[in-house]
Amino acid sequence: MKKIVLFAALLFSAANLYAQEPVSLSLEQCRSMALQTSEKVKRADIATQQAELDKQVAFTGYLPNFKGSASTYYTFPDKMTQGMGMELLIHGVYMAGLTIEQPLYTGGKIINGNKEAALGVTMMKENQRLERQKLLANLDNTYWSYVAVCDKVELTQAYAALLDSLYNDEQARVKQQMQTEADLLRIDSRRSQTDYQMKKAINGMEICRMALCHLIGLPLDTKVKATDAPLLEKEPEVVTSGDITNRPEYALLQQQVDMSKLDVKMARADFLPTLGMGLGYNFYGNLKVNMSGKDDQGNPYSTSNKYSGNGGMVTLSLSIPIFHFGEGPKKIHRAKLAVESKQLELEENTRLLNIEREQAFRNLSDSRTMISSAKRAQDQAEENLRITRLRFNESLCTLTDMLDAQTQWQNAHSSLIEAQTQYKINETTYRKAAGLLD
Numbered sequence: 001m002k003k004i005v006l007f008a009a010l011l012f013s014a015a016n017l018y019a020q021e022p023v024s025l026s027l028e029q030c031r032s033m034a035l036q037t038s039e040k041v042k043r044a045d046i047a048t049q050q051a052e053l054d055k056q057v058a059f060t061g062y063l064p065n066f067k068g069s070a071s072t073y074y075t076f077p078d079k080m081t082q083g084m085g086m087e088l089l090i091h092g093v094y095m096a097g098l099t100i101e102q103p104l105y106t107g108g109k110i111i112n113g114n115k116e117a118a119l120g121v122t123m124m125k126e127n128q129r130l131e132r133q134k135l136l137a138n139l140d141n142t143y144w145s146y147v148a149v150c151d152k153v154e155l156t157q158a159y160a161a162l163l164d165s166l167y168n169d170e171q172a173r174v175k176q177q178m179q180t181e182a183d184l185l186r187i188d189s190r191r192s193q194t195d196y197q198m199k200k201a202i203n204g205m206e207i208c209r210m211a212l213c214h215l216i217g218l219p220l221d222t223k224v225k226a227t228d229a230p231l232l233e234k235e236p237e238v239v240t241s242g243d244i245t246n247r248p249e250y251a252l253l254q255q256q257v258d259m260s261k262l263d264v265k266m267a268r269a270d271f272l273p274t275l276g277m278g279l280g281y282n283f284y285g286n287l288k289v290n291m292s293g294k295d296d297q298g299n300p301y302s303t304s305n306k307y308s309g310n311g312g313m314v315t316l317s318l319s320i321p322i323f324h325f326g327e328g329p330k331k332i333h334r335a336k337l338a339v340e341s342k343q344l345e346l347e348e349n350t351r352l353l354n355i356e357r358e359q360a361f362r363n364l365s366d367s368r369t370m371i372s373s374a375k376r377a378q379d380q381a382e383e384n385l386r387i388t389r390l391r392f393n394e395s396l397c398t399l400t401d402m403l404d405a406q407t408q409w410q411n412a413h414s415s416l417i418e419a420q421t422q423y424k425i426n427e428t429t430y431r432k433a434a435g436l437l438d
Helices: 002-018 027-037 039-062 109-175 181-216 248-269 327-393 399-433
Strands: 023-025 065-073 079-083 086-089 093-105 224-226 274-294 300-319
Touching: 023 027, 027 109, 027 181, 039 109, 109 181, 109 224, 109 248, 109 399, 181 224, 181 399, 248 327, 327 399
Parallel strands: 023 224
Antiparallel strands: 065 093, 079 086, 086 274, 093 274, 274 300
């Protein structure tokens, strides 16, 4: 049922596309469009911007911290007897001040925190490269696959034209009683098979077209014409440059090792002394003091005063961790084990990346050889079809020989299309594996 629905959707899409003007696009144009519309690339860009902001936030750790404060107090009861006939009225007392705090030494936390933030920016940029390369590799694969199926559709049409021409010739011979109806049936059977191949090729072309439209951000019903062709006038040169150390995957693995080393320093900083200095200036007011008593002559008296004022202060604070049941050494040891684990991961993946590069190089070299073989086979099939057609017209060979020659011609052209487009795909794969893909 799903296949029927998909087939119907493709037919409907093809009917709509027939009335549209095709959009001609080169590979470079498709790459540019894909990079502009890819959600993954955009998310990688946002992550890089966030890392840049984290770096700026980390830098503020070097700078003094300004704090302002204001408070007022209401107590019930609002009188506090201090003895000797003195009462404090603190109902409505207010205080305000400004404080500047400057860290002098934090065990390396600020310095290493800034190093981690800068390394985080570098890692996000490498992640950007990685997402771009993944997208470009997928785009190239889809583009050349679309080119291949379009060429195969045209090839199948050309093969169908050969069969139609042969059918018309044989039909004329049947009318002249030089051939039998059985020969027409055999050709008609091949025509039915070709029609089936044509439908499959068109369906594959539509699927590749929609996949390409999805990657470059066009509506899925857009008719696209690929302007680049994999046809190579001479045998292509195999790229041999490049190194896995240029790959973003390798850079990210190396940077993870560097980040874990900084984590060791950060863990150690938690158990080192910290030193800080502060400057402050405070204001207070509405503090009332009532006093009562007797003077030297024994006469009673009472006074009431309101106080307010301001003043500055300098503070210097030192904090020294002394003992917490071995928490510090254990955390530091755990962080060092993480460095060792990341280093082993780097070594393992370095070998895997080298294997991937070598395999990609071999596939590219094999593709180069396949193009040469496919070209020779195509030339042979062209010559064989030419000779067989002459012999068939002179009744020196059978209809079977003619049909086989045409089939060989189609297969040879199809193999060359596959070899040339596969070379292009393998070339992109190698460039990605060797860190050369832009």
